[in-house]
Amino acid sequence: MTLPEGLDPPERLDPTAPDHPPSAACRAHLTDALEHGVGRGDHGLSCSYCSARLAAAERLVAALKQPVAVPAELSGAAGSAAVWERIHSQLESGALGRLLAAGMPVVAPPSVAASTPRPQLPAGLLASATLAPPLPSSGQWAAVAARLRDDRHQHRSLVRRSRVVGLALAGTAAAAFLGLFLVSRESRDEPWIVLVDTMTQPGSSSVAGEFSPFSVVRRGH
Amino acid sequence: MPTPHLHRQWRAFLRVAASLPLLVGMLASGPAIGQVATQTAPKAVAAGGGTPPPAASTSVTLANLAQAEAWVPRTATQVRRFFENGNVVAVREELIVAANGAPDPEFSLRFLAVEGEPSGSSSWSTWAQNYARYAGLYHRHGSFRIRDLQRATANYTLHDLGPSQRAGRSARRVVVFPVRLDKSVWLLDVDSVTCVVLYAAEYDVQLRLLGEVEALTFTPAANVTTPFVPVMGITAVPSVDAARRSMPGAMLVEPSLQDVAEYALGKAQVVDNPLNGRRSLVLAYTDGVDEFFVVQSPGSSDWFAGLPSQSKAGGGAPRTMARTRDAQMTSLLFWQGGTGFRVDGRGSLRRLDDFAKQVYRQAILGG
Numbered sequence: 001m002t003l004p005e006g007l008d009p010p011e012r013l014d015p016t017a018p019d020h021p022p023s024a025a026c027r028a029h030l031t032d033a034l035e036h037g038v039g040r041g042d043h044g045l046s047c048s049y050c051s052a053r054l055a056a057a058e059r060l061v062a063a064l065k066q067p068v069a070v071p072a073e074l075s076g077a078a079g080s081a082a083v084w085e086r087i088h089s090q091l092e093s094g095a096l097g098r099l100l101a102a103g104m105p106v107v108a109p110p111s112v113a114a115s116t117p118r119p120q121l122p123a124g125l126l127a128s129a130t131l132a133p134p135l136p137s138s139g140q141w142a143a144v145a146a147r148l149r150d151d152r153h154q155h156r157s158l159v160r161r162s163r164v165v166g167l168a169l170a171g172t173a174a175a176a177f178l179g180l181f182l183v184s185r186e187s188r189d190e191p192w193i194v195l196v197d198t199m200t201q202p203g204s205s206s207v208a209g210e211f212s213p214f215s216v217v218r219r220g221h
Numbered sequence: 222m223p224t225p226h227l228h229r230q231w232r233a234f235l236r237v238a239a240s241l242p243l244l245v246g247m248l249a250s251g252p253a254i255g256q257v258a259t260q261t262a263p264k265a266v267a268a269g270g271g272t273p274p275p276a277a278s279t280s281v282t283l284a285n286l287a288q289a290e291a292w293v294p295r296t297a298t299q300v301r302r303f304f305e306n307g308n309v310v311a312v313r314e315e316l317i318v319a320a321n322g323a324p325d326p327e328f329s330l331r332f333l334a335v336e337g338e339p340s341g342s343s344s345w346s347t348w349a350q351n352y353a354r355y356a357g358l359y360h361r362h363g364s365f366r367i368r369d370l371q372r373a374t375a376n377y378t379l380h381d382l383g384p385s386q387r388a389g390r391s392a393r394r395v396v397v398f399p400v401r402l403d404k405s406v407w408l409l410d411v412d413s414v415t416c417v418v419l420y421a422a423e424y425d426v427q428l429r430l431l432g433e434v435e436a437l438t439f440t441p442a443a444n445v446t447t448p449f450v451p452v453m454g455i456t457a458v459p460s461v462d463a464a465r466r467s468m469p470g471a472m473l474v475e476p477s478l479q480d481v482a483e484y485a486l487g488k489a490q491v492v493d494n495p496l497n498g499r500r501s502l503v504l505a506y507t508d509g510v511d512e513f514f515v516v517q518s519p520g521s522s523d524w525f526a527g528l529p530s531q532s533k534a535g536g537g538a539p540r541t542m543a544r545t546r547d548a549q550m551t552s553l554l555f556w557q558g559g560t561g562f563r564v565d566g567r568g569s570l571r572r573l574d575d576f577a578k579q580v581y582r583q584a585i586l587g588g
Contacts, residue, residue, distance in 0.1 A: 191585045193555075193578050194539040197546070211453070211494050211501050214514045214565035216355045217363045218432070218550045220303040220310065220348070 026050050281393045281411045283379055287367035289416035294320045294443035297388070297419075300336065301359065302433040304549060311336040312348050313437075316360065319445045327448045330356035354452045362505070362512060364434040365397070365407045365421040368487055373509025376400050376483050385410050387419040388439040397510065401483070402426050403569045404511045415441050425569050429548050454493035460486075464502045467491055471519035472558045473502055474583045480575040483508045513566030513573060515580065521561030524554060542581060544574065553577040557584035 029043040029050050044050050073079040091097050296317045303310045313333040320326045332352035338344045367373050378398050385394040387410040397407040410420035419436040458464045461475035487507035501518040525541045542555040551573050553564040564577040
């Protein structure tokens with residue numbers, strides 16, 4: 001893999017850069033300069049490490065702003081297929097391909113002819129089974145027609161009889177329903193009277209001043 | 222296999238049948254069964270001394286009793302005993318009847334005293350007022366009387382128990398026994414000469430004393446100086462239809478007597494009650510001796526209006542009939558269509574329940 005044109009590996013950005021670890025002032029200066037664009041004081045002028053890093057950052061930013069050109073081999077579907085095919089061939093020829101070939105052997109399906117059992121029917125029966133049935137004679141057809149006519153006649157008489165029975169049943173049900181309706185209506189009209197026993201004997205003056213001659217006779221008032 | 226219900230009926234019948242000889246024996250043995258039963262009745266001793274008068278030649282029959290009631294004028298001092306809740310009130314009274322063959326002759330019934338109470342006491346005043354108001358009812362309906370000879374002959378039998386004495390007169394002791402056992406049994410002392418009833422005691426079939434009227438003095442003559450005038454305005458009507466005409470707009474029912482077939486309408490009266498200003502139709506039904514009453518009071522308020530069952534007016538909702546029953550009387554009250562109904566009769570006459578229900582049905586269905 002190669003870097004884009006004009007971009008060198010980081011270790012080769014500034015061969016003159018001192019190989020000493022950055023100090024806390026270097027980190028603070030680089031943070032402010034890279035994130036906010038403003039350095040801290042004159043540290044950038046005096047520190048070679050920070051100036052090298054800042055110069056590399058400027059170059060990297062300029063390089064990243066340029067769009068990366070896609071190779072012509074990868075822009076089409078054929079190119080991708082060729083790449084995938086090459087990767088597949090490399091895997092098959094590699095150790096992984098050999099391992100998979102050993103663990104998952106390709107088994108061919110049995111042939112259809114070999115799986116079909118041989119016919120077990122006797123030869124005579126097989127011949128008769130394959131023969132077309134003989135057509136019925138005219139007499140047989142006449143018998144079938146007569147049978148159909150009889151069945152139709154019986155069906156009609158059965159339908160007629162069932163209609164009569166149905167009418168009779170419907171009439172009976174209607175009469176029963178009417179009777180039940182009348183009986184229930186009569187019983188509904190019959191008043192339902194409940195006798196309630198009271199403890200006190202209502203006298204002539206105790207029940208709204210109603211006059212009771214028998215109470216007068218019995219009790220005197 | 223007889224049902225338990227039939228068993229009960231048979232046992233009741235056998236009990237009553239077994240009690241009859243006992244009843245007849247008791248009535249025949251004592252001088253006054255009422256004295257034994259109440260223990261408060263004064264001793265009825267012949268005023269003429271120890272020698273009893275000779276037995277009368279006139280036999281006592283139901284017809285003779287009816288005839289004497291209608292034709293014999295009489296003056297009597299008698300004691301009437303009222304029974305209520307186990308208490309007995311004995312009231313002394315004077316009865317004068319100017320009988321002349323008329324169905325309802327002139328009479329007077331005057332309050333004399335309450336036995337055991339001092340003159341002027343509250344009880345004395347109360348009973349004096351009761352007699353001023355109800356003397357007519359006491360006299361006409363308060364004791365034994367043949368009200369319909371034909372029905373009495375069909376529904377009662379008379380048994381002569383022998384001679385007796387009452388109010389200083391020779392008498393015959395008889396028992397008037399009902400054909401049906403849900404009515405009262407009457408023990409009578411009948412004047413041997415006039416066939417007037419001098420003593421009447423009413424028992425139920427269980428030999429409980431229900432009422433008593435006992436003559437202390439008796440004279441077969443009458444001079445009614447102050448005939449009884451009822452406080453209430455009473456107008457006799459021949460039928461319920463006539464009552465409807467005299468009470469226009471009132472919902473009145475002519476009761477069906479299918480449950481009490483041996484009874485018939487004896488009296489129909491329109492009564493103006495001065496207490497509430499209301500007019501009532503009073504129907505008195507009799508089997509010849511016994512009576513029950515149907516009172517119909519148009520314009521009454523619904524006595525059962527507050528009951529939950531009455532709030533669901535219309536079909537299917539129960540109708541309430543109040544019943545009060547003891548040995549003395551049965552009262553059945555109901556209300557329909559602005560009219561209050563009251564059926565009153567003797568306590569033993571349980572058929573009144575079905576009779577009253579029938580009247581209620583008639584009222585619901587519009588008479």
